Structures are given as C-alpha cells and as structure tokens.
Amino acid sequence: MRLNILCFLILLYFTICNGDEHNHIYKKGEEVVVWMNTVGPLYNRQETYPYYQLPFCHGDNPVEHHHETLGEALQGMDLINSGIPMKYLVPVDNQVFCKQVLRHDDIGLLKYAVQGQYWYTMFVDDLPISGFVGMIENPEDPENIQYYLHTHKEFIIEYNQDRIIAVMLRPGDNPILLDSKQPTIEIEFTYSVEWQPTAIKFEDRFTRLLESDFFEHQVHWLSIFSSFMMVLFLTGLVSVILLRTIKNDYARYDREEATADFDRDFGDDWGWKQVHGDVFRQPDRLMLLSAFMGTGNQLVILSAVVIIYAMLGDLYVERATILTATIFLYALTSAVAGYTSARYYTHYGGKDWVRNILLTAGVWPGAVACIGGYINTIAIFYSSSKAIPFPVMIAILAIWLFLCFPLTLLGAIIGRNWGSKRIDFPCRVNPIPRPIPEKQWYLEPSSIMIFGGVLPFASIFIEIYFIFTSFWTYRIYYVYGFMFLVFLILLIVCACVSIVSTYFLLNSEDHRWHWVSFWTCASTAGYVYAYSVYYFFYKTKMTGLFQTSFYFGYTALFSLGLFFMLGSVGHFSASLFVRRIYQNVKID
Structure with missing residues (x-):
C-alpha cells in the first residue's frame, strides 16, 4: 500500500514539474511536439489519408503515434510525431530536420x-494548423504548367509566459519543382520557429479560431426571431383550438346530451366525438411504433443533454470530445428508450415484449451499423484514415452489448411493470372499426403528413445551413446557445403542428391519428435531406465516390435521427391532446 502511494506521489511530481501538451505548461528548452495528422483534397475534406502515406520524411525522433480517444479514432485522426525538434522559446532559422529521395513514382x-x-x-x-502540400504555376496553360512542393515550414508561435497561445504556419519562399523528367529528386525538409510574446490569456486562445463574423451574423439573429414569431403564431392557433373551438364543441355535444335522441352517438352530427369508439384503438404495427417512440425519446433527451453540455463546457477546444461524450451519453440514456417503448407497447395491449425490447435496442444501432458499415467499406477501399480500425469496432460493439442493451432491458422492465400501470382510456373501444368517410384531399392522412413537416423545417432552415457549413468545411461550431434555442423552438413547433393536424383529422371523423401524428412531424427529416441534396450540388465542390458516399450516408443518418426525434415529439403531443379532449366528454 505504501509503495502504491509512493509511486502515485512520484508520478504526481513529474506531472506537475514537467510541462507538456497535456497540462499546456512549458519551460524554456522543453520539447514541443508537432503532430502530423492527415492529408487530403481541399474540397473533399472528409477524404483524408495518413500524412505519411505521401512520400514525406520525419525527423530523427522515433515515430510515435498519439494516444487516441474513441472519438478521435472514429473521426479518422492519425496523429504521428513529425520528429521536428521544436523546443519551447528556442528560435530556429531554416534548419534541416530530414532528407528524402523522391523516385519517379x-x-x-x-x-x-x-x-x-x-x-x-x-x-x-x-x-490545429493546416497548410497546402504544394502550389501550381500557370494552371491555365497545360503546356507550361508546373507543380511545386513546399519543403519548408515556418512556425510563428505566440506565447504568454509558460503557455502557447497561437501557432501560425507559413510555407517557405523556395518550393521545389516536381519535374517528372528527372529519375530522382533529393529534397531537404526544413523548418523555422519564431517566438512572439502576447498578452492574450490562455483561456482565450481559441477565440481567434472562431469565425464570429460568420456564425454571429445578423442573418442568424433574424432566423431566431422569425422562428420565435412562428412559435407565437402556432401556440396562438393551438390556444384558439383548445380554448374556443373545443369549448364550442363541448357546448354543442352537451346540448345533444340534453335531448333524448337515441341516435345522437351514431352519426347524426359530425366531428371528433363521433370516433370516440375508435380513437384509442391499438395502432397498426404497434411494436414498430413503440420502438420508434422509444428511440425518438432517447435521442431527444440525448440531444438536449449534449447541447447543454457543449454550451457550458466549451468542448470545441478539445479534439473529438463532443463525439466521445455523445457515445457514452447515448449508452447511459438507453434506459429511456427501453422504458418509453415498453410502457407504450404494454399500454396498448402488446404481449410480445421480448421482441419489442430487441427491436428497440437495435433499431438505431442497426441503422448506424448499416450506413456506417457501407461508408467504412468505401474508406477501406480508398485506404483512407476515415476507415474505422477493427479494435474500435470491437469497442463500440462491447459498449452496445455490455452497456446499451442491459440499460435498455432495465428500462423496459421498469416501464412494463411499473410505468405502464393500466390507465383506463377515457372511452371504450368498439369491437368493429367505424367506417372512415370521404373527405377533402387536404384532410387525407397522406396530405397532412407531407405538409406537416413544412413549418418545422422552416423554423430550423437557417440553423441547418450553419450546421452543414460547419461540419462539411471544418469550421468550429461554437454557438450552442443558438442551437439550443432553435432546438426548443423546433420541439414547440412540432408539438403545435401535431396537435392542430390531429384535431383536423379527428374532426373529419378519421381515427387513424397514431401514425399520422408521428409522420406529420417526422416528415421534417425528408425536407432536411432534400435540402442536403441542394446543398451538395450548389454550395459545395465535393466530387468522387468516397466524398459523395460519406456526405449522403451521414446526412441520411442525421435525417433519420431527426425522423425518430420529431416523430416521437409529435406523437407524444398528440397523445396528450387526444386524451385531454376525450376526458371531458360524457359518453354513454
């Protein structure tokens, strides 16, 4: 025991006394590691390859791979010590750190x-630092075009006492001509380091990397304001329906109750009361809807927690921290999916709860595995650094087997046995379904589902543009306060749209509201994916099978997540609305 304590104190001493990139504290003359990451086309930024897959050399230091987190591995980061002998506060002027002989290939x-x-x-x-491999001269003249390789790296490093604040990289003024006519070319790779003091604090060193002119543009504020006005309009419309229209319906039905008309419940009048015997009927494909509801509720809670976590913690300053945190938070919230799905499934009389649990636990991971597996196959074919290593796949599988699935099972047991205590429906269910009358085309379920996603998409349209631009062009997204506001607005708009569309559907004497309320809001995902197609062809310069597969694959996964989230919000809101209005009606 004493030996363990002694070892811990020794380790703590060296951690405090020796500066490195982990505590970001350096003493003069201490090594500053330059980690090379990936290389790839400028306009296909997800098509990345290990830096040393190109014929570059490294310094005399042994090749050392940086310890990767799970998020770094999934993002394709391949950090390798470049061997550039950089020392803290030690200036260097045009020094050779390695030599390379380039052959014809x-x-x-x-x-x-x-x-x-x-x-x-x-x-x-x-x-993070970036630079181009080389430069082109006379690109418009095919006969005289020349290709040059940058062989010099000039580092300008700003520091504040014992902390590095900023790093800038400039190419040298003497690039090497790549002449294919020569059998070999001997190249010296050089570097320079210039240290400049600054008064910027270490806590603010990422500020200059944030593109405030882009993310905090007036258009961004305008989009928030317009979305907020949409929320006011929709909540006002729902209030009118609940406070006036429904109130008038109650008064009309109460007047009918006062008469001794034997057929008053058999269609003498029209309206939502006429479907009271079918409105709580078990929906079609109950198990599938239950799994979708559970997955959607989990993703809603996960998204809210991740956004708040990122908003409070400034996670953009650490590599892949948000992705790593999202994976483990997803695992921890798996109990929400199991609880919601089992509770809903049992509430409507489902019996095969084992299959329900398996479907709930596998629907989202299965979609991720299918889409991610296809993209990973393409990445392996291209020998890209985006290819997920086999040990990482095993780690992800282990997280699902030993954390996600057991928590889903635990949540399902709680939801089935305690969360779904039989709550009697306000109305009894008739043994024979009521015929659905013909109605106008805009009141058909298909029309409601298609047009229902327009308003939610309109409320997030501008934010989707900023998110896409950030993700696909490697800009640091940091305005999580905007994202949280838009997220709340989206949920409110979906709830209002679902309630209004459900009222119109029931008022046309159509009791098929379960799937309609889900699809009404879930259709927003279709508009998002359609916008992604427009964004790909008109806002980017992406080309090639790898980049196209990567873009449309992961955009489809993002849209599928929206499908589950917004569908569950819509159905949950409609369920509360339906139960509320039928609780206040006296039905014999």
Missing part, C-alpha cells in the same frame, strides 16, 4: 496531390 504521387489541392492538418499543443 513518388514525384508522380506528389504532383497528383498538388494538382488535387491536397492540404494537411497538424497540431501543436492541441492547436
């Missing part, structure tokens, strides 16, 4: 990279 590969505008990413003290 190497020259051709580098020319291809320069022609494709390949750029690389690297990290110094966790600060």
Whole structure:
C-alpha cells in the first residue's frame, strides 16, 4: 500500500514539474511536439489519408503515434510525431530536420496531390494548423504548367509566459519543382520557429479560431426571431383550438346530451366525438411504433443533454470530445428508450415484449451499423484514415452489448411493470372499426403528413445551413446557445403542428391519428435531406465516390435521427391532446 502511494506521489511530481501538451505548461528548452495528422483534397475534406502515406520524411525522433480517444479514432485522426525538434522559446532559422529521395513514382504521387489541392492538418499543443502540400504555376496553360512542393515550414508561435497561445504556419519562399523528367529528386525538409510574446490569456486562445463574423451574423439573429414569431403564431392557433373551438364543441355535444335522441352517438352530427369508439384503438404495427417512440425519446433527451453540455463546457477546444461524450451519453440514456417503448407497447395491449425490447435496442444501432458499415467499406477501399480500425469496432460493439442493451432491458422492465400501470382510456373501444368517410384531399392522412413537416423545417432552415457549413468545411461550431434555442423552438413547433393536424383529422371523423401524428412531424427529416441534396450540388465542390458516399450516408443518418426525434415529439403531443379532449366528454 505504501509503495502504491509512493509511486502515485512520484508520478504526481513529474506531472506537475514537467510541462507538456497535456497540462499546456512549458519551460524554456522543453520539447514541443508537432503532430502530423492527415492529408487530403481541399474540397473533399472528409477524404483524408495518413500524412505519411505521401512520400514525406520525419525527423530523427522515433515515430510515435498519439494516444487516441474513441472519438478521435472514429473521426479518422492519425496523429504521428513529425520528429521536428521544436523546443519551447528556442528560435530556429531554416534548419534541416530530414532528407528524402523522391523516385519517379513518388514525384508522380506528389504532383497528383498538388494538382488535387491536397492540404494537411497538424497540431501543436492541441492547436490545429493546416497548410497546402504544394502550389501550381500557370494552371491555365497545360503546356507550361508546373507543380511545386513546399519543403519548408515556418512556425510563428505566440506565447504568454509558460503557455502557447497561437501557432501560425507559413510555407517557405523556395518550393521545389516536381519535374517528372528527372529519375530522382533529393529534397531537404526544413523548418523555422519564431517566438512572439502576447498578452492574450490562455483561456482565450481559441477565440481567434472562431469565425464570429460568420456564425454571429445578423442573418442568424433574424432566423431566431422569425422562428420565435412562428412559435407565437402556432401556440396562438393551438390556444384558439383548445380554448374556443373545443369549448364550442363541448357546448354543442352537451346540448345533444340534453335531448333524448337515441341516435345522437351514431352519426347524426359530425366531428371528433363521433370516433370516440375508435380513437384509442391499438395502432397498426404497434411494436414498430413503440420502438420508434422509444428511440425518438432517447435521442431527444440525448440531444438536449449534449447541447447543454457543449454550451457550458466549451468542448470545441478539445479534439473529438463532443463525439466521445455523445457515445457514452447515448449508452447511459438507453434506459429511456427501453422504458418509453415498453410502457407504450404494454399500454396498448402488446404481449410480445421480448421482441419489442430487441427491436428497440437495435433499431438505431442497426441503422448506424448499416450506413456506417457501407461508408467504412468505401474508406477501406480508398485506404483512407476515415476507415474505422477493427479494435474500435470491437469497442463500440462491447459498449452496445455490455452497456446499451442491459440499460435498455432495465428500462423496459421498469416501464412494463411499473410505468405502464393500466390507465383506463377515457372511452371504450368498439369491437368493429367505424367506417372512415370521404373527405377533402387536404384532410387525407397522406396530405397532412407531407405538409406537416413544412413549418418545422422552416423554423430550423437557417440553423441547418450553419450546421452543414460547419461540419462539411471544418469550421468550429461554437454557438450552442443558438442551437439550443432553435432546438426548443423546433420541439414547440412540432408539438403545435401535431396537435392542430390531429384535431383536423379527428374532426373529419378519421381515427387513424397514431401514425399520422408521428409522420406529420417526422416528415421534417425528408425536407432536411432534400435540402442536403441542394446543398451538395450548389454550395459545395465535393466530387468522387468516397466524398459523395460519406456526405449522403451521414446526412441520411442525421435525417433519420431527426425522423425518430420529431416523430416521437409529435406523437407524444398528440397523445396528450387526444386524451385531454376525450376526458371531458360524457359518453354513454
């Protein structure tokens, strides 16, 4: 025991006394590691490859791979020590750190990279840096076009006492001509380091990397305001329905109750009361709807927690922290999916609860595995750094087997045995379904479901543009306060749209509200995916099978998540509305 304590104190001593990139504290002359990450085309930013897959050399230090978190591995980060002997506060002027002999194939590969505008990413003290592999001269003259390779890296590093505040990278003024006519080219890779003091605090060093002119533009505020006005309009419309229209319906039905008309419940009048014997009928494909509801509720809670966590914690300053946190928070919230699904399934008389649990636990992970597996196959074919290593796949599978599934099962047991105590429906269910009368085309379920997603999509349209631009162009998204407001607005709009559409459907004497209320809001995901198609062709310059597969695959996964979330919010709101209005009606 004493030996363990002694070892811990020794380790703590070295941690405090020796500065490194983990505590971001350095002493003069201490090593500052330059980590090379990936390289790839400028306009296909997800098509990345390990930096040393191109014929670059590294310094005399042994090749060392950075310890990766789960999120870094999933994002395709491949951090390798470049071997550049950088020392804290030690200036360097045009010093050689490695030499490389380029053969004919190497020259051709580098020319291809320069022609494709390949750029690389690297990290110094966790600060991201990027630069181009080379440059092109006379690009418009095919006969005289020339390709040059940047062989010099000039680092300008700002520091504040013992902390690194900013790192800038400039290419050298003497790039090397890549001449395919030469059998070999001997190249020296050099670097320079200039240290400049600054008064910027360490806590504010990421501020200059945030593009406030883009994310905090007036258009962003205008979109929030317009979405808020939409919420006021919809909540006002719902209030009118609940306080006036429904009140008038109650008064009319009460007058009918006062008469001794034997047939008053058999269709002498029209309206939502006429379907009281079918409105609480078990919905079609109950098990599937239950699984969708459970998955959607889990994703809603997960999204809210992740947004608040990112908003309070400034997670953008750490590599892949948000992705890593999302994975484990998803696992911890799996009990929500099991509870919601089992409770809903049992409430409507479902019996095969084992299959219900399996479907709930596998519907979202299965979709992720199918889409991610296809993209990963493409990445392996291209030898991209985005290919997920096999050990990481095993780790993800273990998280699902030993954390997600047991928590889903636990939540299902609680929801089935305690959460779903038989709550009698306000109205008894007739043994024979009531015929659904013909109605106007805009009151058909298909029309309601298609047009129901327009308003929710309109409320998030601008924010979706900012999110897409941030993710697909590697801009740091930091305005999580905006995202949280838009998220709340989206939920409110979906709830209002679902209530209004459900009222119109029931008032046309159509009792098929369960799936309609789900699809009415879930159809928003279809509009988002349609917008992603427009964004791909008109807002980006992406090309190639890999980038296209990556873009449309993960956008489909994002849209599918919206499908589950918004569908569950719509159905939950409609359920409360339906139960509320039928509780206040006296039915013999």
